[in-house]
Amino acid sequence: MTKGMIDVLLRGVDHIACLTHDPARLGEFYAAVFDAEIGPTRAHGQDGEETMTVMRIGPHTELNVFTVPSSDEADRQTPMWHRGRLDHFGLHAASYPAFATIRERLMTRGASDGTVNDFGSAFSMFFRDPDGLEGEVLVPKADDGAHPVA
Known part of the structure; x- marks a missing residue:
């Protein structure tokens, strides 16, 4: 390594998990803007309520998009720094x-x-x-x- 370079252990973000009510609409947006590859929406979880759609947004990065009908968290949008952990x-x-x-x-x-x-x-x-x-x-x-x- 050359002087001044930072030695890192990671190569970037693998995935970001988020919630939506409409994975098709979200997938269309990321495909149109970022040339994302949109995978199929599949059942996810133990109780059969959830679905997951993988959206590849880069060579090593995905959005893992979940729908959970019993959750209203996908509706919660507030000003910057008040949106929760993400x-x-x-x-x-x-x-x-x-x-x-x-x-x-x-x-x-x-x-x-x-x-x-x-x-x-x-x-x-x-x-x-x-x-x-x-x-x-x-x-x-x-x-x-x-x-x-x-």
Whole structure:
């Protein structure tokens, strides 16, 4: 390892589990915006009430989307920092062109206003999926200081 590199034990996020009432609608959104691969919805759990749909959003990352009819947690959307243990999630864009493509797709769907934030080492933009869950897309800054959507 070169000097200044951080030695890490993980390679990123494997999956994020979330609840929805409509996995087909959510799957259509993630497929259209992020080119996600949407698996079948299958029974899950012991009592037969739950279902699970796996949505592959990257080479090593999935959304594990559950429906639980007896739970109203999928309806609960409150302001930032008051949403429970999972407030939002961040996705790492593969490149500046990928960031720009995702941004345009989110804006077209009305899921983001397209604002790009400068967070020092990365550019970021926020979005809301059809269930109201907030997500963020980030791309590390290029060495030349270029903006991802110049």
